[in-house]
Amino acid sequence: MRFDEAYSGNVFIGSHPNYDESQVVIYGMPMDWTVSYRPGSRFGPGQIRKVSIGLEEYSPYLDREMSEVKYFDAGDIPLPFGNAQRSLDMIEEYIDKLLEEGKFPLGMGGEHLVSWPVIKAMYKKYPNLAIIHMDAHTDLRTEYEGEPLSHSTPIRKAADLIGPKNIYSFGIRSGMKEEFEWAKENGMHIAKFEVLEPLKKVLPSLSGRPVYVTIDIDVLDPAHAPGTGTVDAGGITSKELLASIHEIANSDVQVVGCDLVEVAPIYDHSEQTANTASKLIREMMLGWCP
Amino acid sequence: MRFDEAYSGNVFIGSHPNYDESQVVIYGMPMDWTVSYRPGSRFGPGQIRKVSIGLEEYSPYLDREMSEVKYFDAGDIPLPFGNAQRSLDMIEEYIDKLLEEGKFPLGMGGEHLVSWPVIKAMYKKYPNLAIIHMDAHTDLRTEYEGEPLSHSTPIRKAADLIGPKNIYSFGIRSGMKEEFEWAKENGMHIAKFEVLEPLKKVLPSLSGRPVYVTIDIDVLDPAHAPGTGTVDAGGITSKELLASIHEIANSDVQVVGCDLVEVAPIYDHSEQTANTASKLIREMMLGWCP
Amino acid sequence: MRFDEAYSGNVFIGSHPNYDESQVVIYGMPMDWTVSYRPGSRFGPGQIRKVSIGLEEYSPYLDREMSEVKYFDAGDIPLPFGNAQRSLDMIEEYIDKLLEEGKFPLGMGGEHLVSWPVIKAMYKKYPNLAIIHMDAHTDLRTEYEGEPLSHSTPIRKAADLIGPKNIYSFGIRSGMKEEFEWAKENGMHIAKFEVLEPLKKVLPSLSGRPVYVTIDIDVLDPAHAPGTGTVDAGGITSKELLASIHEIANSDVQVVGCDLVEVAPIYDHSEQTANTASKLIREMMLGWCP
Amino acid sequence: MRFDEAYSGNVFIGSHPNYDESQVVIYGMPMDWTVSYRPGSRFGPGQIRKVSIGLEEYSPYLDREMSEVKYFDAGDIPLPFGNAQRSLDMIEEYIDKLLEEGKFPLGMGGEHLVSWPVIKAMYKKYPNLAIIHMDAHTDLRTEYEGEPLSHSTPIRKAADLIGPKNIYSFGIRSGMKEEFEWAKENGMHIAKFEVLEPLKKVLPSLSGRPVYVTIDIDVLDPAHAPGTGTVDAGGITSKELLASIHEIANSDVQVVGCDLVEVAPIYDHSEQTANTASKLIREMMLGWCP
Amino acid sequence: MRFDEAYSGNVFIGSHPNYDESQVVIYGMPMDWTVSYRPGSRFGPGQIRKVSIGLEEYSPYLDREMSEVKYFDAGDIPLPFGNAQRSLDMIEEYIDKLLEEGKFPLGMGGEHLVSWPVIKAMYKKYPNLAIIHMDAHTDLRTEYEGEPLSHSTPIRKAADLIGPKNIYSFGIRSGMKEEFEWAKENGMHIAKFEVLEPLKKVLPSLSGRPVYVTIDIDVLDPAHAPGTGTVDAGGITSKELLASIHEIANSDVQVVGCDLVEVAPIYDHSEQTANTASKLIREMMLGWCP
């Protein structure tokens, strides 16, 4: 019986009790206020933690156990409801601090816009940064119905900051014609519909570079991830996404941070999406963290 | 067969085809970006319209048919996702216009903050305005975790504008101690837990005054309205809420506008809350509109 | 603000406001009264329209935008509850009129029996008609428990009318032994289990012919379409179904009308099936309409 | 272990194995093809049986055990999908036979139209029949959108047959103005909104008469019966409905048959409505059967 | 930002960080392996904690804030899946320790059998113990289908231990005839159907005595608590249950421990039952703890 310390039941399974000794920090970014369709990804991080209790701590894919990586679940960043700009500022400041203290950031969304301040912070530290982006959607808009802060814009903002040529998108199957054209004209890499095969082709060219990987859970087919804001038929399977994570793990790319976003538990009636997300996070951590 | 006009299937049942000839305008305010707990009320107006098809057009309570009131369903105000201030400005401008053109505004939320700009507009036209507020929550905060624009604040904003003595809250069973104390110290009327009996006592004193009625669906017990953002046990029944609407209808109060807010369809698995809301709107319209 | 016209919120996204100027007409056939298992497809068309708001208006598969096709959403045909024969008569008359006025009919079910009167009408105009049928079920019964009007019979009725040799079924994985035998004996084409590969083989032989395509959403695996009346494991993926639609689009077949049937929202808890259906309709329209 | 007889797992709990020795017959009427709103009551009888396993076999209200009544669950009448007229004919013939053999009929719907052929059969045997009808809806239409066979019509048909003065409706809170007027003009008894108190007043006048009781589960408030086709706020509680059943049990009325209709499991996500229905049936049987 | 300590997100809102300084200990007993009907109450404590974030920390009923009581959420007792006897032993040992250290135990179930070892421990410390039991069910069986360890037996076990005359049950509406008879013959107090009124009569006779209060959430009507293992129509409202808690709070009874059991989140689709449970726990704590 443990009466000598505060209860900490809802952490990602196997989380190390001490921040200082940990190399990886898992954190939630519970923001969904700019989504144009179905909200609810604010509850994503909490749900992923909750179902992580069902995970085995060993990966038979990577032959590695979670005890081999010291990670600390720092909880959710307390973002102010409905204030997008202040939320983004808080996230950026948070990541700045993590990077300053030498931690590997592993974020859980929340809507995809949360990746934008993380990328800003990463870029300050890694001027040679490349981004691997797996998603159903281009996310290349400059604004959505007049709002420049929208979940449809993060990759465009990132492209404007680090250069479109340093962004590699995979699995894209939805977007405006203008977005696809802009990407093409600006030398951004977009692999339509597929992830694994084009990834295999791209990875060698990224050898040795620092890479931030951002995964929107809706890159999966709705069959594999019904619990997300904007489902879109024709996606990849969870088997393919796992293989893609392992492909990166086995490459010479230097992953320096990553996130998994857009899990929306209220549309995830059998907890299928959250369970899948928790397994993906295990594989991301075991495959990409030193 | 009707090939000669655009299909308009999802309007509140019985909506008049012509705005100009209508005395009442029904409109949706699909905003939920400042809610601190469960989002989704952005889909409330659409769902209420959809299930309104199950309504009979006659009220045996009031012995009146919907054909006796000309109302026009104007659809949802196209609010910008995630931008609270701009959304509120758009609502206020919208209501200004409605009032200018002599319409009776009947709004559907959306989170409760949407009532704030409506009240501002109403007050410009009716300086003697009183507010009848039915809700589980005080909504008297000045800010929520640093945000002055929050769904916990609309009644406080209204009280600051038109004077706390002109606000009559009913059914309140949740709030901070400070909120209850502020109300007491400032002469605002709060009927805790109950609606019908205290309403009967208050109505005579409001005789002849212009009154705006704002109903948060969570004044109902969760048994009667599970589909809302913040459920709170110990509420009233739908029977009591109907009787309260009829009590106002039979009083000498002059209702000059009203709203029903916080229906959140994603937590309303059997459409129970939306069906109830559509019936409440029918009774509000038949009971309160000339 | 749009006060000058009736609200028409729930139309298929991008619907043209004018019937006369449109080349394609989208319509719902909200009938489910003869289904032997799980009802509810009567709500299919409404739900598909509702979620169509989440669609991008551009297809990266076909590099075509919805603005390039003029289509008019005519709403649901007001079918009489529980009267199968009268419902079928109304549908046939409706399609007769559409064809007479030169429109391309794109129907949304409703149970599969609704395709039968559509095919009757098509055949009157196109005596050389062939049918491409994608489905989990043969639908070749002559009656179901004594009822000749049943959702298990439409393809048999079509075969009896236009000749079994002009029917091409794909993806079939369920039916009575007698149905499969009848098909074989009568020269009807049935591709069991698969769609894309057998379709590639068949299409050249249909070159130039007028073809009506009827898709039962249950041709998809239940993982991809849980929200339908009769799910049946072992189906195809939405990726394969999209590819099949594109295969037809890129062939020399002349599609003269089409439908998508059996979406049942009450079994579609995360709106996954309806979302998929709305995307399929976009691809059918962009791929098959001139 | 019981290998010597066919498994009969899904019967109403405590059903007697032998038809001939039983005084009461429970049967399902799985028909929902004329409902104008939400279908699914075809699955009502099966679901009520399934959850009846959770019932105690003793009623502390009536101090009686189910073993004191011999009842036989005869399963569902195999009604033909989508054929309303033939379904009604089969039900009437079925009840004729039950009555001929001296059984007390206790039916489970299915939509409310199924009560119509039962009442026809009862009236043949009991020319002095009165009907107690508990429902949210008048069900007094002569047709619905042109269809004379509709779930909105059974009480009107019954009134036309046995005389409106012999019909006593309770709890009615929805209907067309014309229906209420017709009832009034023709001397039919309608107690609006309430059940228990008006029932207490009516029962003495029915003393000794043969009475058929038909209960539409939607007489309950949606809070108590979300799983039904047409929910309508402002209804009674399950406590009041139980008390009403007991009131009849303790009166001098001679109940000669009864039914409980409109349980629709697909809208009953926690099986609440079906559980309540199974308890109501226990109380109806223990209270009304000799 | 809080990087210096382990994240403890899922505790009952407002939990004190230090066990030693706390007077009340909240703990979960996540056991459901002996339930005869619907399992899942093992997840009750976690869900109640999760939704407690929606609670206001002030009770307008009792005019008291949660900050006035120091309570420590100790998490769930790690009970061994499927081993009832060992689970009960662990709970008893756990409570022994809590009582030894002068804590007020406030337990969350789990199935009702968990109350049995708690009562055993309480009785060791308080030989004059009385029990107030609110429940739909008698729970007076000696065994269930041969198993003496069953969720149908805890109150019988308690009666055998502390004497049936010291047990006061309220709201009972389900049980075997034998159970009611045993209670009567042995002088146990059972108030059928009602809670508040009989409680008012009983409380004076318990004045000054140490009392353990055990509440089965199914004492509420299914409308108010659909998310539980065995729902039973005809129960009380959450308003009445709240009033009953307050009645005890305002009496001279000395509550020395309490629990709330049988919340089953998988049947609680809109989190209604868990939200109600979290409010009940707040009121129990603010009303009953010194």
Place this chain on the structure above:
Amino acid sequence: MRFDEAYSGNVFIGSHPNYDESQVVIYGMPMDWTVSYRPGSRFGPGQIRKVSIGLEEYSPYLDREMSEVKYFDAGDIPLPFGNAQRSLDMIEEYIDKLLEEGKFPLGMGGEHLVSWPVIKAMYKKYPNLAIIHMDAHTDLRTEYEGEPLSHSTPIRKAADLIGPKNIYSFGIRSGMKEEFEWAKENGMHIAKFEVLEPLKKVLPSLSGRPVYVTIDIDVLDPAHAPGTGTVDAGGITSKELLASIHEIANSDVQVVGCDLVEVAPIYDHSEQTANTASKLIREMMLGWCP
């Protein structure tokens, strides 16, 4: 009309009425008390029976009809809630009797631990028994949190009894490192991630041997089987599982018994998993029974 025999509505479709004349016996093992994560598989057999009504009785894969096999659905074994050891003893005794009487056992779980007593009984009759095991999980633990009777242990128990070399596991993607190592060291066959291809390689070596096949439904990807206790992303499709069943059917293996376990209806919101399970059982029976 069938008044002459007890109603037996909820049997697996097409079940033969007579045990003695049947060669196959289908039975349920409704036990879930040792599961460590999500319970509810106790309701699996009942739900599979219920939805089996939607099955066609012909397999177009095997060109065989269910009428060609005489099978008797014997219902559920009445296992005592919460007593694992006694439950396992009852199952073993049950299977002993079935085998003694020459029946082919086809079991439906329940949790996977139920396979353990079946295998014990099979091994007594077939000392040369081999086991084909399809599952996401190794199930090779010796205990779970101190409990030797756990749903994580059945395959280890079987391996200890019949020898690890006689166990062939397929589709495994989850387990502790120690489990995989133990399997390797002891010559047990584990095919990670895949089923069909490794099965093709293994089957020739099992030619002529008596084989018991145990399928945990979670070998399917969560997209194909959301309704199970422990979902795990990256699984196979239902198409692949069907093909694997047919591969065994077409081999020279002598299947002498089989089961399908871990269907948990409360997480199966559209009945998708249960429908798939009922089809798998049809194919297992038609493919494997003489």
